[in-house]
Amino acid sequence: MEYLEFELPIKELEEQLQKCRLIGEESEVDVTETCSQIEKKLKQAKTDIYKNLTSWQRVQLSRHPNRPYTMDYIKAICGETFLELHGDRSFKDDKAMIGGLGKIGDQSYMFIGQQKGYNTKTRQYRNFGMANPEGYRKALRLMKSAEKFGIPVVTLLDTPGAYPGLEAEERGQGEAIARNILEMTRLKVPIITVIIGEGASGGALGIGVGDKVLMLENTWYSVISPESCSSILWRSWEYKEQAAEALKLTAKDMKKLKMVDEIIKEPLGGAHRDREQTFAIVSNAISKSYESLKNLSPKELVENRMNKYLEMGVFKG
Incomplete structure (x- = not known):
């Protein structure tokens, strides 16, 4: 440990x-x-x-090397029922973005999420959890397939951001993320989003538009990482702790600002301290969220989702 x-x-x-x-x-x-x-x-x-814990300490816990990643959750929750699906049918299969069909109990879900690596080799293979445009296009393809067959979507967020490389920009990184946000707002099946680690920038938001947005206790969700914010404002990474506080990026801050719907309590010490308990808690939270959404018509789902995001950032005097 x-x-x-x-x-x-x-x-x-x-x-x-x-x-x-x-x-x-x-x-x-x-x-x-x-x-x-x-x-x-x-x-x-x-x-x-x-x-x-301070905001910066929660950021550190969200990046803990022993913390479970997307595939850990999917394998624990779905077991042998998970079938991974590949490719965006346009360019290639992005290893940083994974997705596929799996079951919780008798209910099928389309799982989509960013995957990080466990060591140097797998981190490079997974591009450190930073998806390229083809990753977001793969995610959208899977969401559209889920919509076609009436299967609810579960997205698991854990990324330091979308890949910022030149080739990603050449292939339309911004357009791919924007397209996902647009299509997710009008998807006619329930979308349950769970932030399991880092939720940074548009890289997270590209699969983060949900009817229910759940956030694990020791995770963060923000437009920018504390280090990047510090380097822009103070020209140094030394002020990352101050930046973390100012960004209001913790689960408690997000719930207070009504950016997320629910905080999922982690075992004492973080998700990595008791993985099995964490998997069970997350599985129950997904099932509970689906129960509250399954009887809504496609029209009601889309209308409620649209209204939810339209109300964000609106202040009443």
Whole structure:
């Protein structure tokens, strides 16, 4: 398990607890009381640290190397029922954007999301979760297929942004994202969006227009990353913590601003601390959201979705 800088007190106590148990196993000394005291301190330390996280610390947790990615969620939630679909039928198959059909219980869904890599090789293969235009066009193709067969869409957001390379711009990155936003507003099936990690810029918004937008507790959603914001405003990355606070990018901020509908509580310490529990919570949240949408007619779905986004950013005096 890797630890972030602010988690070091937890690391020390967990190491102490491990040593204490080891001493008990290797000798006849009764260490039950000592272990119990360390466990108590550990529990308190976790509560104190994770209860008072800053915006920047939540950004760090959203990028934790052990945090589950899109395919982890899909495999855990759908099991063997998931069938991945490839290609945009125009240029190529984007490895940073994945999608396919899967089931939760007896209900079929079209799952779409950005996928990051687990090591240097797979990160390069997945382009660090940054999709090219063909990735967004693949996503739109799958959404249109889902609409044709009346299958609800689930999108999982986890990207540092759309790929900003020259070749992506040449193939129409901006148009691909704009087209997705337009088509998603008028898609005639339920769309459930879950932010599972980083939700940066148009790269996230390109698959982020949903009837229900759910956000995991230790994730962020913003027009720009704290580092990029800091480099633009202060010409340095040193002010990233200040930028994170100013951007109001945490789940709590987003809920307060009515940008998202629901915050999904994570296990203490983050999604990576108890993956199975996280998968179960997310699966239940998706099913619950679908239950609230399944009886709406296509016309009602589109009308409600349009009104939801039209009301954002409107202030009443």
